[in-house]
Amino acid sequence: MDTSANYKEILSDIRQSLTDSIDPKIVASSPRYFKPGEAAKVHGVRMSEISKIGKYTFRQIKHLPKQQIFNLCEDLWKTGYLEEAVIACIWAESLHKQYQPADFAIFEHWVYTYLTNWADCDTLCNHTIGMFIMMYPTYLAELKKWTTSTNRIIRRAAAVTLIIPARKGLFLNDIFEIADILLLDKDDLVQKGYGWMLKAASEAHQKEVFDYVILKKAVMPRTALRYAIEKMPAGLRTEAMKRS
Numbered sequence: 116m117d118t119s120a121n122y123k124e125i126l127s128d129i130r131q132s133l134t135d136s137i138d139p140k141i142v143a144s145s146p147r148y149f150k151p152g153e154a155a156k157v158h159g160v161r162m163s164e165i166s167k168i169g170k171y172t173f174r175q176i177k178h179l180p181k182q183q184i185f186n187l188c189e190d191l192w193k194t195g196y197l198e199e200a201v202i203a204c205i206w207a208e209s210l211h212k213q214y215q216p217a218d219f220a221i222f223e224h225w226v227y228t229y230l231t232n233w234a235d236c237d238t239l240c241n242h243t244i245g246m247f248i249m250m251y252p253t254y255l256a257e258l259k260k261w262t263t264s265t266n267r268i269i270r271r272a273a274a275v276t277l278i279i280p281a282r283k284g285l286f287l288n289d290i291f292e293i294a295d296i297l298l299l300d301k302d303d304l305v306q307k308g309y310g311w312m313l314k315a316a317s318e319a320h321q322k323e324v325f326d327y328v329i330l331k332k333a334v335m336p337r338t339a340l341r342y343a344i345e346k347m348p349a350g351l352r353t354e355a356m357k358r359s
Contacts, residue, residue: 169205240276271308284319310342
């Protein structure tokens with residue numbers, strides 16, 4: 116079999132499916148979801164349709180070796196289109212039962228090379244990398260290194276990778292450590308990212324997260340604080356929002 120030709124056919128079919136699914140309303144509305152400086156190319160396809168395409172096409176390729184699928188993911192990432200990145204993430208997450216420690220290098224490469232906006236970041240980190248970290252928690256140490264990046268999307272990635280583990284009650288001390296490092300970050304995408312991480316942690320550890328917020332609220336940006344307490348009872352939210 117001519118593998119390269121087969122790859123091209125797979126990718127061509129995906130792009131044709133995306134082209135056939137373009138919604139002019141999505142094309143017109145997409146720019147308002149991104150901040151100045153965020154590079155976000157879109158075909159203009161609804162997320163529900165992207166998910167269908169991603170799941171359908173994975174069934175066509177799931178017999179391939181993991182590395183070949185990762186190579187296809189790389190080709191999708193390279194285009195810079197949000198929809199193709201989402202499909203790459205669907206495929207990568209679908210392989211989670213095959214994850215090995217060495218795969219972190221691939222995921223980190225995608226983070227540093229291709230993430231240009233919050234949507235790419237959250238799609239890759241919430242599920243693909245979040246699942247990996249739950250399987251291989253020793254890589255939390257590598258995740259924490261992202262918090263000192265000069266790139267705000269990578270700093271956000273350090274926090275949003277832990278959203279799903281946080282909801283499961285995992286890694287609370289590491290979550291607080293990452294929040295501490297990002298606490299005074301001036302970028303609102305980062306503030307929203309670690310605030311969201313704290314909010315997710317509050318689902319399993321409400322008291323601990325509330326106590327953390329109260330301890331830090333004098334210096335915590337209000338954006339992060341509001342995100343962190345969003346799912347708490349009204350009385351706790353009121354207490355947390357009181358000016359010191």
